[in-house]
Amino acid sequence: MNDESLVSIVVRTKDRPKLLKKALESIVLQDYRPIEVILVNDGGCVLDEEEIRGDLQDIVLHYYHLEQNVGRANAANHGIEKATGKYIGFLDDDDELYPEHITTLVGFLEKSDVKVAYTDSLMIYKEYDAVDREIVDAKSELVFSEEFNYYRLLFDNYIPFMCLLFNREVLERFNPKLELYEDWDLLIRVGEKYPFQHIKKITANYNQWNPDCQISQANKDARFLKSAYLKVVSAHINKITPEIINRYVADYSNVRRLYTTAVNAIEGLNESIDKLNHRIMELDEEGRKKERYINQLGTDYNEQLLAKEKHILVLNRIINDRDVRILELESEIRKKDVFLHALTNTKGYRVLDKARRIRKRLVSETIMQKVNVARSINLLRDEGPRSLIGKVGKRFHFYKNRSTINMFKTLDASSSFRVSINAYKSVIEEPLDIKVSVIVPTKNAGVELDYVLRRVVQQEGIKDIELITIDSGSTDDTVEICKSYTSNVFQIAPEEFHHANTRTLGGEKASGDYLVFITQDSIPVGNQWLYKLIMPVYKDEVSAVSVKQIIRSDADLFATWANFTHNFFMQFERDRVSNSKMFKSFAELDVQSKRIIAGLDNVCMAIKKEVFDKYKFAPGYAEDLDLGIKLINDGHSLMFQASNAVIHSHNRPPLYFFKRSYVDGYSLSELLKVQRLSYDVQAVVESIHYLYCVLKMSLSALDLKSRAYNEVGEVMQSFMEYIVGKMILFDTSWQLIEGDKEFDDFFVDYKPVSHQNIVKELNNDLLFNLKRFADFVSKHKKLSEVRDVFADNVYKLFANTAGSYLATHTMQRIEGFVGGI
């Protein structure tokens, strides 16, 4: 670059040729031209001028070797006088400039009216490294990077001299009387007339030497420095006005404040560090404790592990022994099989087999039983106890217990979950090439029917699904929804509807080989529900199948309890197959066993069409249970699947449960041949009303928000005590207490009368049910959730109890209870 304005750099040197070389190199590397160097050798050693010229290349050198040392100020003045450039800068022989130094300054000055500008420099602390034996940069930092402030300059020289570039017009001469701080003195004089401009850019290195490195006279003691400082200040004392002093004091106060804040902050940090150190020590100690604890655990664990391993060895030996025994037994079995095969293929056996069958038809079972007992005794005598196992014991098992049979002892417990495991993985090996008719009676089914029907038609694994709906007078979108899924939509008048007959009609309309009956609100679970339902029937393992009912997510508390209780009563925890081999006489079974064995439920059931056509649903209530009983008694097998399900439950008002439980109780007693008592209907209803009034009074007296109650059980206990107490203190005005509206309306035509035995029995039933309900609720709910629904649930429970009681304690059928169920 060859710009117009010549820049003169005055370099003073004395006895530092190597450092001088570096300084001059930094001038050669400047990206600005033209430059001239005014080199003033202030009485130092002889320098090789030619070599220096060669080093400076295109830069003009004016070399002046002063014979005597004249001092820094005079040497500088000599340089100024010899300089010819428009701009003059200075460089000591131990400092260095960055290549853009002159360009930066000239670039600014040429475009400005300012006469003096300065940049920043890095202060480099040099020291001698005794290990590597060389001068190294110990530290570098940016200092003195401040904007021009004349009053500050009066007190302190904060501008490194080599960072300055002067327009020669304004550059005065150094005061030769000053041995030190001559540059500062010059700056004060020039700066008074011509303000300097600071350019915030680092363009030079200002080298500071460790006293051990210096060979010059830089080691000046403090007194000398102070004296030199005061000389300069004194020379310009007239410039230090009161205003300047005031500003300086203000600055000092600020600095002092900042310093105090910094000191406080440091103290605070130190405290925090102490605390953290302390905490670290605590944590270390905790860590050591944990480590000891873990080591101890490890030791304990290892000991336990050793013991377990020894035990495993023992068990392995036992297993090996048993394996050997199994092999031996298998061999024996093979031999027995061969023997049996030979035996059963003899003429004699075949003849005797025929005779046995004839005898069975002719001779009563009782006699056969005696014969078998005699035979068993003979076996026992001849061959020992082992002979009975598998031969006689199994059959005897069924004779000995005529009450509730826990049939699950006869099933392998794990086998019920063979189906369960497959319930959530695909069970379809190959789709069944069959036609299944799904029959759904409908009436005002609501929006969920769409979900139910879509689920049905999208079932997987069945080739042909025929959906048949029979609607009995819907006034909403039910029929339209049905038609969107099937063309088999049949409609009957509302008065023609009957649970049994309408379903039978559906069965007659069906063209599938298999029938499935569901209700309009039975939601199939999963996409393989139908496949799993049909498969056992398809394989002829059973004749009919029912599935579990899952409580809906919006079921109320009473429905939840009812569902749970029903599942518990019916032992709906595992898949099971029931058939006539489980009992001697169905009639002699208790009610629960009958229901468990024969329980078909047309909320969701499947049956082979040809079987259904033979029996159909009998016109009456509980038509599904009735069908189940007939099938069982005729030797068919029924299956209940706990691993397959529909979602089904109802939230109903108390009056519904009253009627429903009556109808169920009456129907079940007819079907299951349970003897009913013959109390007077009027008396029973009046007693029910009496107890209902007691309930209303007890509920109104019960303060559910009382702090005395923390648990549901406590509330129920108090409530039951209230009931017992109020029974004695009955008042007819209790009729007027508002209870459940529908119940209140129902009992309008009945007086509340205590027919003693009836009320007592009814109350006992109620208290029993209340206790069971409370036990269930306590496990799942806290009191605060139950408060608002407590009364409603009590009424429902009461309704359920009263309806069942009415059914089982009266003979004639009450027709008025039937409607609406």
Next chain:
Amino acid sequence: MNILIGVHQFFPSHYSGTERYALQLAKQLQKMGHYVQILTYILSEDGRFDESPLARLYIKEYYYEGVPVIGLRHKRFVDNHTMAFNYADEDIYLETKRILMKGNFNIYHCAHPFRIAYSLKAARDTKVKTVLMLTDYLLYCPLGIMLRLNNSICDDSDDGRNCVKYCYPHLGQDVLVRRLNQSRELIDCADRILSPSGFLIELFNHTGLISEGRFILSRHGFDYTKKKAIAKRQVSDTITFGYIGTVQYHKGVHVMVEAFKKTNNPTIRLQVWGGCFGETEYRDKLVEIASADPRITFLGQYEFNDVERIISSMDVVIVPSIWYENAPLTISTSFAFGIPVITTNIGGMGEMVQDGFNGLTFEVGNPYELSIKLNKIAENPDLIEHFRKNIRYPIRIEEEAFNTELVFKELLALS
């Protein structure tokens, strides 16, 4: 059964998908006669806490909608980053053991292992049968969504190398490797592992972290109690396409807007519902791009309870996400209301929607292909009814609970 359900955060302070899953499952299992309690981690310091007798934890016990909850919080603050990269937590381990033994629980169902990962170890060591439900990819991907910070899909961590390269440059690979090893340890604690989508199973199988055979597919149940009507397509000259969700880059909203602008059919409309969660620049830019097209309207934030009403007012819902959505609730909700969906052909989205059967799919991030699909429906509105008929309604909460209960029963039968 006594069932403890573990989840990383819970109501009332947190109420997103996984929390809703845990609450729904708990309530339904309660209805089915089981005792259920939630174990969770509490981030907030509000309220009264007791001290754990065993571990350096605070405990808060409360009820939420009838479900008993026990919440844990560290006494010393542990940030999410630490918990995400180091599951080891002796305090959680000890406290979970105490809870399991005291409550006599026989099943521990972990709905999300974040923050309470060592509860799985505690359950295993207490010999409680353990089921782990994976609702996202957190055991494999620290961000949980297999989407890099530069918004490109991640298929493989390459033993943590890709994690360092794309998402965590300040961490060493050893940290990621350690994390994966810890994930493997936790997976081994589970007796059964559930997944709500086939895609997640495939992904974990592909990464080698969990083999396919260890999974049981168990789809999330939908709450139908708010569905009061069947959505019927009103006879109209216009077809309303809709988006509902957050307006953020990884949701692909820009792809959808660009695609819509490529269509010229005046009979179609696009409604965009959702807030932008701080990505205002992104949303503003989209609004600006769409401003010239009167067919597109941005309708802003919505309340959670309005979701079903909004979706059921649309003819077709668009889910244009550019990451591996697992079991997107938007698609489930749309299907629950019989609304067809156009979505990206990746992840759980591509699993739920079969192109041309119950909706349409398009190549991820390809607005051109999406515009073709939009035009296809615009020119053949009868397709909407065709898709509606083929939609399978998502399973219900009761079904999910039933399936889960079967898993529990099977485990207990085997013990």
